[in-house]
Amino acid sequence: MELVCPAGNVEKLSYAYNYGADTAYIGLKKFSLRVKADNFYEDEYNKVIELKKRFPGKRLFCALNIAFHNQDLKAFEQNLDYFKQYPIDAFILQDLGMVETLQRHFPNAHLHLSTQASCMNKDAVKMYSKIGFKRVVLGREVSLNEIREIKDANPNIELECFAHGAMCIAYSGRCLLSAYMTGRSAQSGFCSHACRWDYDIGLKGEGFSIQGGKPLTQEQAKILAQSGNLLLQEHKRPGEFFPAFEGENFTAILSSKDLCMIDHLQDLKNAGVDACKIEGRMKSIYYVAMVTRAYRKALDALEGRITQEEASPFIASLNEVPHRECTTGFYYSRANADETTVGASDSPYSLAGTIEKKITGSDLEKVFANARAMEQSRIDELNAMDPRMQKAIQNDLAQHPQKDIKYAKKIEGYNLYNYNSLNKTDKGTELELISPDVLSTKLLGSDYIFINPKNGAILDWVNPDHDCAIYTKLEIAEGTLVRTKDFGYVEGKIRDTGR
Numbered sequence: 001m002e003l004v005c006p007a008g009n010v011e012k013l014s015y016a017y018n019y020g021a022d023t024a025y026i027g028l029k030k031f032s033l034r035v036k037a038d039n040f041y042e043d044e045y046n047k048v049i050e051l052k053k054r055f056p057g058k059r060l061f062c063a064l065n066i067a068f069h070n071q072d073l074k075a076f077e078q079n080l081d082y083f084k085q086y087p088i089d090a091f092i093l094q095d096l097g098m099v100e101t102l103q104r105h106f107p108n109a110h111l112h113l114s115t116q117a118s119c120m121n122k123d124a125v126k127m128y129s130k131i132g133f134k135r136v137v138l139g140r141e142v143s144l145n146e147i148r149e150i151k152d153a154n155p156n157i158e159l160e161c162f163a164h165g166a167m168c169i170a171y172s173g174r175c176l177l178s179a180y181m182t183g184r185s186a187q188s189g190f191c192s193h194a195c196r197w198d199y200d201i202g203l204k205g206e207g208f209s210i211q212g213g214k215p216l217t218q219e220q221a222k223i224l225a226q227s228g229n230l231l232l233q234e235h236k237r238p239g240e241f242f243p244a245f246e247g248e249n250f251t252a253i254l255s256s257k258d259l260c261m262i263d264h265l266q267d268l269k270n271a272g273v274d275a276c277k278i279e280g281r282m283k284s285i286y287y288v289a290m291v292t293r294a295y296r297k298a299l300d301a302l303e304g305r306i307t308q309e310e311a312s313p314f315i316a317s318l319n320e321v322p323h324r325e326c327t328t329g330f331y332y333s334r335a336n337a338d339e340t341t342v343g344a345s346d347s348p349y350s351l352a353g354t355i356e357k358k359i360t361g362s363d364l365e366k367v368f369a370n371a372r373a374m375e376q377s378r379i380d381e382l383n384a385m386d387p388r389m390q391k392a393i394q395n396d397l398a399q400h401p402q403k404d405i406k407y408a409k410k411i412e413g414y415n416l417y418n419y420n421s422l423n424k425t426d427k428g429t430e431l432e433l434i435s436p437d438v439l440s441t442k443l444l445g446s447d448y449i450f451i452n453p454k455n456g457a458i459l460d461w462v463n464p465d466h467d468c469a470i471y472t473k474l475e476i477a478e479g480t481l482v483r484t485k486d487f488g489y490v491e492g493k494i495r496d497t498g499r
Contacts, residue, residue: 371456
């Protein structure tokens with residue numbers, strides 16, 4: 001099966017490819033349902049072209065999956081020349097009004113039907129095939145048995161299914177809750193994730209709480225749930241009430257569990273799935289890389305390229321990624337999809353940064369030459385001072401050693417790498433290195449030095465605003481993730497880390 005992974009920006013695209021995606025899907029400007037993802041702008045097509053050269057054989061899909069209004073059609077036509085500069089292999093769309101436009105202007109790109117179209121039966125798949133679609137991303141409500149029936153009836157069309165990631169109460173994404181509460185339409189890419197917020201439940205006309213009294217019997221609870229008298233109130237919107245009603249055959253409301261099918265890929269393959277998809281264009285680099293790597297190893301084991309024993313620790317590392325409780329969705333039983341959860345995604349780790357290119361040759365020598373020059377300049381400056389001033393400065397540095405700037409010296413056997421800091425990290429913090437084929441490598445605080453690559457100064461801490469390099473005896477591949485333990489994490493307890 002093909003592994004299709006998310007990429008919210010160029011950097012995430014690089015990590016998706018590097019960590020094992022066969023294909024990555026992106027959004028362009030305002031025509032994607034993930035407007036809050038960085039998406040792709042300006043001259044970034046040049047970087048995308050270079051990435052595809054760097055990773056030959058990898059494919060690029062473009063999500064144009066909004067519901068187009070007339071003004072959106074016009075805007076798309078006005079941006080055609082720009083879109084044509086991207087090396088797009090396929091477009092993912094739900095709006096049939098875009099079919100002829102894309103076929104006319106992008107004759108070499110395939111058309112893939114978005115899950116937003118909620119295609120869930122064999123006749124619908126046949127119809128989409130007739131009008132030019134090469135692949136259908138099935139609605140999330142289909143079962144494995146239904147997928148098998150669809151594939152048997154349509155052997156020549158590719159089927160893609162979501163295997164991992166967040167789900168919402170409208171499983172194929174056709175949700176009106178966000179627009180209703182905040183005016184931000186999910187169908188235009190502005191979902192506010194209102195289903196994840198915190199709510200109280202109460203009764204009409206009796207205050208906003210259900211107090212006192214004996215516990216309800218099952219029959220009483222059913223009558224109450226179907227009475228139309230239950231209301232929800234979101235914590236930050238006092239006085240705004242939303243009706244809650246339970247019918248005979250539908251799910252509990254609001255926050256769904258995350259989908260995870262990594263232990264059931266053989267079943268997806270047996271059902272006729274050609275490509276499994278990971279959700280998450282708004283997720284972090286860490287999420288994209290770790291989830292992609294886990295599914296890559298699982299698929300490699302499924303295809304016999306590695307053993308299950310080799311794949312197992314990478315699969316287990318999914319628990320180290322921010323996630324909610326997991327479910328298998330509708331694939332086996334609707335009851336699995338009906339289960340809801342609470343709380344935000346959580347993880348025992350924080351992403352500290354990424355390893356960039358190794359600094360070698362004259363560039364390396366320049367770092368240490370600058371360090372020697374800066375150190376000598378400080379010595380000369382101090383020697384030129386009045387002895388009383390020298391003593392005052394020396395006393396101050398003795399009392400406040402953090403003020404005493406140290407400069408790096410070349411160490412035999414050490415390597416220097418540009419370091420992209422993504423979170424504040426103090427020197428001496430134990431780091432863990434994550435790469436596509438290495439589960440994790442510990443880097444003790446005594447085994448590395450943070451250095452300013454411009455002047456060779458040793459840094460006590462780094463953050464995203466610092467020029468930084470990391471100096472260590474380890475050989476580290478470009479694109480390695482650097483993470484630290486999150487000591488606020490408690491196993492089994494999902495913190496409310498925000499919306």
